[in-house]
Amino acid sequence: MTLIEAADLxxxxxxxxxxxxxxxxxxxxxxxxxxxxxxxxxxxxxxxxDELPDDGLVIPCGLVGAPMVALEKVGSATEGxxxxxxxxxxxxxxxxxxMPLEIGGSNGLRPIGWAVRAGxxxxxxxxxxxxxxKVSQVTMEIAGVDPSPSVLTEERSxxxxxxxxxxxxxxxIARALSIEFGGRVALAxxxxxxxxxRAATARGSITLAVRIGRAMAARTHASGDPIQxxxxxxxxxxxxxxxxxxxxxxxxxxxxxxxxxIEGLRADSGRAVRLEIQxxxxxxxxxxxxxxxxPDVIVVLDSHSGEAIHTERLRYGQRVTVxxxxxxxxxxxPRGLTLTGPRAFGYEFxxxxxxxxx
Amino acid sequence: MTLIEAADLxxxxxxxxxxxxxxxxxxxxxxxxxxxxxxxxxxxxxxxxDELPDDGLVIPCGLVGAPMVALEKVGSATEGxxxxxxxxxxxxxxxxxxMPLEIGGSNGLRPIGWAVRAGxxxxxxxxxxxxxxKVSQVTMEIAGVDPSPSVLTEERSxxxxxxxxxxxxxxxIARALSIEFGGRVALAxxxxxxxxxRAATARGSITLAVRIGRAMAARTHASGDPIQxxxxxxxxxxxxxxxxxxxxxxxxxxxxxxxxxIEGLRADSGRAVRLEIQxxxxxxxxxxxxxxxxPDVIVVLDSHSGEAIHTERLRYGQRVTVxxxxxxxxxxxPRGLTLTGPRAFGYEFxxxxxxxxx
Numbered sequence: 001m002t003l004i005e006a007a008d009l010x011x012x013x014x015x016x017x018x019x020x021x022x023x024x025x026x027x028x029x030x031x032x033x034x035x036x037x038x039x040x041x042x043x044x045x046x047x048x049x050d051e052l053p054d055d056g057l058v059i060p061c062g063l064v065g066a067p068m069v070a071l072e073k074v075g076s077a078t079e080g081x082x083x084x085x086x087x088x089x090x091x092x093x094x095x096x097x098x099m100p101l102e103i104g105g106s107n108g109l110r111p112i113g114w115a116v117r118a119g120x121x122x123x124x125x126x127x128x129x130x131x132x133x134k135v136s137q138v139t140m141e142i143a144g145v146d147p148s149p150s151v152l153t154e155e156r157s158x159x160x161x162x163x164x165x166x167x168x169x170x171x172x173i174a175r176a177l178s179i180e181f182g183g184r185v186a187l188a189x190x191x192x193x194x195x196x197x198r199a200a201t202a203r204g205s206i207t208l209a210v211r212i213g214r215a216m217a218a219r220t221h222a223s224g225d226p227i228q229x230x231x232x233x234x235x236x237x238x239x240x241x242x243x244x245x246x247x248x249x250x251x252x253x254x255x256x257x258x259x260x261x262i263e264g265l266r267a268d269s270g271r272a273v274r275l276e277i278q279x280x281x282x283x284x285x286x287x288x289x290x291x292x293x294x295p296d297v298i299v300v301l302d303s304h305s306g307e308a309i310h311t312e313r314l315r316y317g318q319r320v321t322v323x324x325x326x327x328x329x330x331x332x333x334p335r336g337l338t339l340t341g342p343r344a345f346g347y348e349f350x351x352x353x354x355x356x357x358x
Numbered sequence: 359m360t361l362i363e364a365a366d367l368x369x370x371x372x373x374x375x376x377x378x379x380x381x382x383x384x385x386x387x388x389x390x391x392x393x394x395x396x397x398x399x400x401x402x403x404x405x406x407x408d409e410l411p412d413d414g415l416v417i418p419c420g421l422v423g424a425p426m427v428a429l430e431k432v433g434s435a436t437e438g439x440x441x442x443x444x445x446x447x448x449x450x451x452x453x454x455x456x457m458p459l460e461i462g463g464s465n466g467l468r469p470i471g472w473a474v475r476a477g478x479x480x481x482x483x484x485x486x487x488x489x490x491x492k493v494s495q496v497t498m499e500i501a502g503v504d505p506s507p508s509v510l511t512e513e514r515s516x517x518x519x520x521x522x523x524x525x526x527x528x529x530x531i532a533r534a535l536s537i538e539f540g541g542r543v544a545l546a547x548x549x550x551x552x553x554x555x556r557a558a559t560a561r562g563s564i565t566l567a568v569r570i571g572r573a574m575a576a577r578t579h580a581s582g583d584p585i586q587x588x589x590x591x592x593x594x595x596x597x598x599x600x601x602x603x604x605x606x607x608x609x610x611x612x613x614x615x616x617x618x619x620i621e622g623l624r625a626d627s628g629r630a631v632r633l634e635i636q637x638x639x640x641x642x643x644x645x646x647x648x649x650x651x652x653p654d655v656i657v658v659l660d661s662h663s664g665e666a667i668h669t670e671r672l673r674y675g676q677r678v679t680v681x682x683x684x685x686x687x688x689x690x691x692p693r694g695l696t697l698t699g700p701r702a703f704g705y706e707f708x709x710x711x712x713x714x715x716x
Contacts, residue, residue, distance in 0.1 A: 086521075090447070158527050161519040163444075169516050172538055180534035 001051065002207060004044035006035050014216055015209030016108030017308035018230065021297045023280030024105025024131035025063060026310050033077065034109050037116040044112050045121035046206050047097060052194035056096030059087065059191050060127045062107040064135055064174050065184035066256045079153055079186040080114020086151035086159045087188055096194060099123040101138060103205040104131025105310055122206065129202030129328030130297050132340055133255055133279040135174050136167030140190040142335045143200030150189040154181040179254040202328045216306055226306030227323055236325035237358055239284050239291050240264050240273040241303065244318045255279050260314045262322055273322055277311045282345050284322060292324035295331035295340040296354040299323050324354050359409065360565060362402035364393050372574055373567030374466030375666035376588065379655045381638030382463025382489035383421060384668050391435065392467050395474040402470050403479035404564050405455060410552035414454030417445065417549050418485045420465040422493055422532050423542035424614045437511055437544040438472020444509035444517045445546055454552060457481040459496060461563040462489025463668060480564065487560030487686030488655050490698055491613055491637040493532050494525030498548040500693045501558030508547040512539040537612045560686045574664055584664030585681055594683035595716055597642050597649050598622050598631040599661065602676045613637050618672045620680055631680055635669045640703050642680060650682035653689035653698040654712040657681050682712050
């Protein structure tokens, strides 16, 4: 077991932002929510899945919606309680840990606050190893875990339980309700035993996020380049260093969709990279050439502060470095690519691993 | 207990169409569904709520969506089973009867088919005494019955349970899911005991519908005017006899919205009445003068056949008689009018009973 104290939250948040591929929601409100929970209830207990009893229940949870909305609609501290109470009506067994459904952005933090408030540890794992737009784009889906029952709540006291015939139906139902409730709901899905979770999740995500965040801070303090930390920790590659010269962004069907154009500076002068976005950074294009693509992780770093910039915070004029790193290997399997490869997002080309594109 | 045989279905359907105020969905598919159920499982047992044990559960149910969609998306015979199985997971107690959530149109018939298939009687009552667009516009809401848990299903095997904080939230959730699933879902809501139901429903609706249907048929066979039957049975008034010269109709936010213009013929020559529609006929206007308004019931009858024409079947050129009759008195109470009076539908005038408008 590892303890996370309030002082560790900036590093955790920085790591979640990098792993989020631009998605998962801005971490500021998440840091506040977890900080408040720690202040009231003590530090976060992070447990490895191996430390949990085989038949104890591990509950993946997080927020669903458009991250643009979460900037303004911060939710209530009791969402986690509502989800647990709702699940309690529907399933037997003892919940022994919560788990982020995605480690990316705010969604890597929120479930930690909920766990602290519920007196539960957080499992050192998540359902994506990054962030993806859809609630069904999770490792549990690949492992064949039943998504049902899932429970969903919003800021008030409405609670919905869902027995979906498959992950895609769950996504449709959760998305429709997220839109109806203003673009943001809390969801617990794919309830499973710790024994199941060991083979059905991206493991070590929370400690990885903290390690990334610390390494980045160390480089920044040493006047080094924070991207060097990502190169070392995540095998990241630089795609371009430059300035954002155009951002399009709109809400469509409950997602943030858009693109950002980065023109190169210094060594990259004369080059330009276009990022295409659906909540997360999906594809980086240089002219017609794909430089990185889902499920590999594309991240935009502020060239001054070294912090990852979420898609909803991209602005004209920002000096940025775009980098990419290989995804969790589970996404490179045939089933993983069906769920999260470029064709799953409507692109008409097949996945090529980042390492082969360089 | 009364038995309804296959031969009674045309009369029942005719009555449901009249009580539906143009809404509740076309009765043809409902008649087929109930007919098939009777053929397989025997006649429908219609029971008065007084015949049921106090603590037995009565479940209001029906279809939610836009009736235009139900013309083409007929659903499956197993929806009722799915709803009952879903509720069975969530509540204790024994279900002793189903009940239409609205007696109007197909929604007066569908739950009867589900009851027959489940080996249950149908309660001689409903939640509206007519049809209304929203699932929260029910007598149970006025009586303070908790809408939760409600369960919702669609043609496939997705099941959703809803604990809504109030009827309006339930309506929002059910409507959003209805839209997501193509405009039509099945819903069971406001589960209650027979003791509760006695004081929380419009009673005698099913036998009333059959009586209306039979009286209309008798008048038609006697070459009389079927509207005379409505005058006698329901205190109906004629608003205009004429021809439909314009119909606008569109899908918006999960409802059918629109209007129809009827120009008078014969004795009504020179007059014109405009009907405004949200799934049901809401208001009949002659110039700026309101001739009838919700919650009173406005019905359009085919001048040749005497059958009520649902809003989704109104067509240019039809010869029609528009009539209106007083609603169930519960809707004329202050709480009833808050829920279903003209202001609940966005009109900026207060309710005036039909009898005072003539």
